[in-house]
Amino acid sequence: xxxxxxxxxxxxxxxxxxxxxxxxxxxxxxxxxxxxxxxxxxxxxxxxxxxxxxxxxxxxxxxxxxxxxxxxxxxxxxxxxxxxxxxxxxxxxxxxxxxxxxxxxxxxxxxxxxxxxxxxxxxxxxxxxxxxxxxxxxxxxxxxxxxxxxxxxxxxxxxxxxxxxxxxxxxxxxxxxxxxxxxxxxxxxxxxxxxxxxxxxxxxxxxxxxxxxxxxxxxxxxxxxxxxxxxxxxxxxxxxxxxxxxxxxxxxxxxxxxxxxxxxxxxxxxxxxxxxxxxxxxxxxxxxxxxxxxxxxxxxxxxxxxxxxxxxxxxxxxxxxxxxxxxxxxxxxxxxxxxxxxxxxxxxxxxxxxxxxxxxxxxxxxxxxxxxxxxxxxxxxxxxxxxxxxxxxxxxx
Numbered sequence: 001x002x003x004x005x006x007x008x009x010x011x012x013x014x015x016x017x018x019x020x021x022x023x024x025x026x027x028x029x030x031x032x033x034x035x036x037x038x039x040x041x042x043x044x045x046x047x048x049x050x051x052x053x054x055x056x057x058x059x060x061x062x063x064x065x066x067x068x069x070x071x072x073x074x075x076x077x078x079x080x081x082x083x084x085x086x087x088x089x090x091x092x093x094x095x096x097x098x099x100x101x102x103x104x105x106x107x108x109x110x111x112x113x114x115x116x117x118x119x120x121x122x123x124x125x126x127x128x129x130x131x132x133x134x135x136x137x138x139x140x141x142x143x144x145x146x147x148x149x150x151x152x153x154x155x156x157x158x159x160x161x162x163x164x165x166x167x168x169x170x171x172x173x174x175x176x177x178x179x180x181x182x183x184x185x186x187x188x189x190x191x192x193x194x195x196x197x198x199x200x201x202x203x204x205x206x207x208x209x210x211x212x213x214x215x216x217x218x219x220x221x222x223x224x225x226x227x228x229x230x231x232x233x234x235x236x237x238x239x240x241x242x243x244x245x246x247x248x249x250x251x252x253x254x255x256x257x258x259x260x261x262x263x264x265x266x267x268x269x270x271x272x273x274x275x276x277x278x279x280x281x282x283x284x285x286x287x288x289x290x291x292x293x294x295x296x297x298x299x300x301x302x303x304x305x306x307x308x309x310x311x312x313x314x315x316x317x318x319x320x321x322x323x324x325x326x327x328x329x330x331x332x333x334x335x336x337x338x339x340x341x342x343x344x345x346x347x348x349x350x351x352x353x354x355x356x357x358x359x360x361x362x363x364x365x366x367x368x369x370x371x372x373x374x375x376x377x378x379x380x381x382x383x384x385x386x387x388x389x390x391x392x393x394x395x396x397x
Contacts, residue, residue, distance in 0.1 A: 031382030044071035161320025185381030191308035194285030224293025330368035
């Protein structure tokens with residue numbers, strides 16, 4: 001979409017680690033900067049093992065990046081008021097047409113600050129919920145109360161999956177008419193063209209003819225590794241030729257390595273660590289199946305990437321995953337339940353079936369690729385949001 005009217009846009013997010021919400025935000029900002037909109041990205045610092053996306057991404061010099069230490073992920077009686085006053089002053093001084101906040105913490109503080117600074121169009125994207133069944137009740141109460149208040153301080157709320165919207169409506173965050181699905185965009189062409197790389201196999205010490213099951217997720221609680229590693233162990237009892245590739249890093253790294261050693265499967269488990277976003281297609285290209293067992297997600301970015309590359313994903317039937325993993329068509333979703341042994345057996349069984357039946361695999365692979373080909377391209381996402389911004393500003397006049 002070519003747009004004659006140029007906008008001043010500010011995106012706000014707590015941190016730019018290597019993750020789905022952050023990549024979504026960066027693609028949107030970069031694409032709009034490419035269209036000669038005046039775009040600023042405000043973020044907190046991003047230290048730690050999860051990686052700094054702004055150091056790994058290919059940035060456009062037109063994008064202005066502002067980092068503030070006051071904008072942090074965790075609740076902070078010291079920093080949160082400072083972040084609010086910093087943002088409110090910053091918005092007033094820069095006369096933005098649009099402020100677009102991302103994720104829960106930045107979304108709450110940023111929306112209130114932008115609204116009180118009288119920014120013409122204030123919007124927010126739900127990438128995943130702060131409140132969820134695995135959180136403490138008192139924290140969920142605080143998160144829901146804060147989200148309800150912040151929802152009144154913006155004009156529109158986008159979500160990366162319909163499931164996110166359904167959860168918000170059920171929690172009485174805002175009425176249905178305030179929401180809209182905008183699927184999370186990515187460099188889809190790189191995944192459509194992803195192929196196996198013998199050089200990468202050699203680097204990772206994976207036999208070139210071995211089936212590979214991968215994951216792309218932070219090594220972090222709630223990302224499903226309590227299922228991944230036992231399921232890998234179970235499958236290896238039936239298919240000892242399978243290798244497993246974990247792409248990502250995080251606080252559970254040492255714990256997972258120790259667990260793998262105790263099970264005696266360290267020769268079949270390969271930790272790739274953090275890789276730059278533009279390198280992810282290379283790693284996905286070397287996978288046959290993707291296991292993504294996160295219990296708290298919006299719409300898993302790695303699942304869409306796997307589908308685009310013609311790989312078959314498996315996930316729990318939680319949040320947005322069932323919107324792209326269609327059972328027996330593009331992959332398998334499993335009902336989440338507390339009986340871990342049951343779940344692990346089913347993961348191993350379905351994976352063995354796919355690896356043993358190439359005709360079924362090919363049919364599902366082709367279906368999945370076509371399912372995501374168009375709607376998850378980041379240019380499409382940026383065009384949709386640009387149209388939304390222009391319409392919103394015109395409506396606010």
